[in-house]
Amino acid sequence: xxxxxxxxxxxxxxxxxxxxxxxxxxxxxxxxxxxxxxxxxxxxxxxxxxxxxxxxxxxxxxxxxxxxxxxxxxxxxxxxxxxxxxxxxxxxxxxxxxxxxxxxxxxxxxxxxxxxxxxxxxxxxxxxxxxxxxxxxxxxxxxxxxxxxxxxxxxxxxxxxxxxxxxxxxxxxxxxxxxxxxxxxxxxxxxxxxxxxxxxxxxxxxxxxxxxxxxxxxxxxxxxxxxxxxxxxxxxxxxxxxxxxxxxxxxxxxxxxxxxxxxxxxxxxxxxxxxxxxxxxxxxxxxxxxxxxxxxxxxxxxxxxxxxxxxxxxxxxxx
Amino acid sequence: xxxxxxxxxxxxxxxxxxxxxxxxxxxxxxxxxxxxxxxxxxxxxxxxxxxxxxxxxxxxxxxxxxxxxxxxxxxxxxxxxxxxxxxxxxxxxxxxxxxxxxxxxxxxxxxxxxxxxxxxxxxxxxxxxxxxxxxxxxxxxxxxxxxxxxxxx
Ligand code: B12
Ligand SMILES: Nc1nc2c(ncn2[C@@H]2O[C@H](COP(=O)(O)OP(=O)(O)O)[C@@H](O)[C@H]2O)c(=O)[nH]1
Ligand SMILES: [Mg+2]
Numbered sequence: 001x002x003x004x005x006x007x008x009x010x011x012x013x014x015x016x017x018x019x020x021x022x023x024x025x026x027x028x029x030x031x032x033x034x035x036x037x038x039x040x041x042x043x044x045x046x047x048x049x050x051x052x053x054x055x056x057x058x059x060x061x062x063x064x065x066x067x068x069x070x071x072x073x074x075x076x077x078x079x080x081x082x083x084x085x086x087x088x089x090x091x092x093x094x095x096x097x098x099x100x101x102x103x104x105x106x107x108x109x110x111x112x113x114x115x116x117x118x119x120x121x122x123x124x125x126x127x128x129x130x131x132x133x134x135x136x137x138x139x140x141x142x143x144x145x146x147x148x149x150x151x152x153x154x155x156x157x158x159x160x161x162x163x164x165x166x167x168x169x170x171x172x173x174x175x176x177x178x179x180x181x182x183x184x185x186x187x188x189x190x191x192x193x194x195x196x197x198x199x200x201x202x203x204x205x206x207x208x209x210x211x212x213x214x215x216x217x218x219x220x221x222x223x224x225x226x227x228x229x230x231x232x233x234x235x236x237x238x239x240x241x242x243x244x245x246x247x248x249x250x251x252x253x254x255x256x257x258x259x260x261x262x263x264x265x266x267x268x269x270x271x272x273x274x275x276x277x278x279x280x281x282x283x284x285x286x287x288x289x290x291x292x293x294x295x296x297x298x299x300x301x302x303x304x305x306x307x308x309x310x311x312x313x314x315x316x317x318x319x
Numbered sequence: 320x321x322x323x324x325x326x327x328x329x330x331x332x333x334x335x336x337x338x339x340x341x342x343x344x345x346x347x348x349x350x351x352x353x354x355x356x357x358x359x360x361x362x363x364x365x366x367x368x369x370x371x372x373x374x375x376x377x378x379x380x381x382x383x384x385x386x387x388x389x390x391x392x393x394x395x396x397x398x399x400x401x402x403x404x405x406x407x408x409x410x411x412x413x414x415x416x417x418x419x420x421x422x423x424x425x426x427x428x429x430x431x432x433x434x435x436x437x438x439x440x441x442x443x444x445x446x447x448x449x450x451x452x453x454x455x456x457x458x459x460x461x462x463x464x465x466x467x468x469x470x471x472x
Pocket of ligand 1: 346347348349350351352353355356391392393394395396397398421422423424425443444445446447448452455456
């Protein structure tokens with residue numbers, strides 16, 4: 001790929017060309033050789049946008065909320081990155097978040113649906129890259145929606161400046177959220193579907209859990225919303241803004257972003273190592289350790305040890 | 320039981336999944352077929368961007384651009400296909416997109432040739448099997464074209 005064409009793509013994307021931005025996102029989504037170049041190029045212009053993560057159980061109303069948020073933000077060019085799981089069996093996915101957003105957002109909102117795809121941990125690299133590209137294209141805020149189940153998805157949503165955790169009325173939800181590790185990552189709680197009975201009960205449950213678990217300067221506020229009607233979305237946006245200014249004044253923003261960058265490097269190394277190792281292993285055959293595992297001659301544990309030792313010599317033994 | 324452990328780590332060279340935008344154009348509440356097609360395509364390993372009911376050519380073009388879609392799939396049951404389908408093809412061309420339009424639903428036999436002539440890539444009707452649906456969508460884009468592989472155009 002010639003650098004000029006890439007520069008042109010970035011320039012068009014920055015000027016608001018949806019198609020150029022769509023193309024760039026595909027490149028980082030694939031995480032092929034182009035992705036590194038695109039990521040590198042995006043890095044130069046990124047770092048400006050507010051990144052908001054929205055997570056919670058499937059069906060809790062994340063997409064509806066996200067679309068509404070983009071609308072009330074009053075931003076010139078908000079972006080939404082909506083992530084849904086790929087089927088582990090077929091690799092396919094139904095990405096249905098746009099249905100809940102399209103009617104509420106303006107045409108200046110850029111929405112991209114992203115499937116988790118097969119590559120383990122790939123999401124941990126593809127999502128920051130996609131955010132970086134959106135940022136470099138001048139989008140702000142960038143709202144990332146992920147299903148709040150599974151470690152990777154929660155981590156991805158938590159890798160935002162502000163993380164919003166959505167629960168719905170009913171005793172089970174707050175408890176589930178607690179189990180999934182969502183409570184620790186929440187900067188703001190939303191009790192959505194407040195039109196249903198016992199939204200206040202859900203708020204009380206959350207307050208109790210916060211009383212027990214809360215530490216630090218920022219206590220996560222709880223906002224009641226009825227996203228389908230747009231109720232409470234203004235309040236939610238105010239809380240997001242309040243959190244943004246807290247991040248700035250407390251120095252927490254710098255701390256978070258540093259952490260995020262560090263962990264992205266670690267994620268990339270992990271993924272790169274894995275890819276390279278698998279490529280080498282796939283190229284081997286016959287008497288290789290993998291071949292012997294397949295024939296049940298060698299245990300997976302022993303094979304992995306052998307292959308690792310061959311790939312990367314272990315530290316010299318300490319005396 | 321087989322002695323083979325079947326270790327086949329996700330290949331690094333797996334082809335990227337086709338990305339298909341599915342929508343109903345205009346006022347037409349028949350979305351059952353579209354939902355069936357969405358699941359069929361997902362089960363064939365494709366990524367379906369489901370827009371659902373009441374879309375316009377503009378909203379579909381916008382979604383295609385943002386999602387970098389490979390195919391547009393429309394489901395039509397309101398006898399508006401002779402107007403709406405060519406309008407969709409035209410909107411795609413006007414946006415300078417290289418995305419084929421595949422149609423399913425209620426299209427009388429004598430209209431199929433008219434739609435193909437208007438630039439529609441394929442037309443399927445009631446009773447189309449999962450295999451036929453998948454084959455039509457797979458055949459629609461020419462993914463080998465250098466145009467799609469490289470951003471340089
Ligand atoms: C179920 C149904 C309904 C349901 C719809 C429920 C829903 N949410 O979808 C209800 C009861 C609501 C309904 C209402 C009406 N209906 Co109706 N309905 C049907 C019926 C009986 C079956 C449609 C269906 O779901 N089939 C099952 C699915 C799986 O099949 P399919 O949609 O054809 O999809 C397959 C293929 O076509 C293809 N395909 C479809 N889309 C796509 C897209 C792509 C990309 C691809 C690759 C393939 C593909 O793959 C699918 C799998 O094989 C048909 C009759 C029929 N035999 O088709 C009439 C029919 C479609 N309805 C009709 C009419 C007139 C109406 C009403 C106007 C009736 C009225 N006067 O009230 C209303 C309008 C509603 C509205 N708002 O638009 C007419 C349409 C006539 C026409 N187009 O010329 C039909 C043909 C009945 C008839 N013979 O007159 N309807
Ligand atoms: N009653 C009620 N339903 C809602 C509310 N918000 C969203 N929904 C519905 O809940 C369903 C799931 O919403 P969606 O935004 O797709 O949830 P997601 O899976 O978390 O993204 C949809 O049918 C919405 O219309 C709400 O505040 N009240
Ligand atoms: Mg959603």
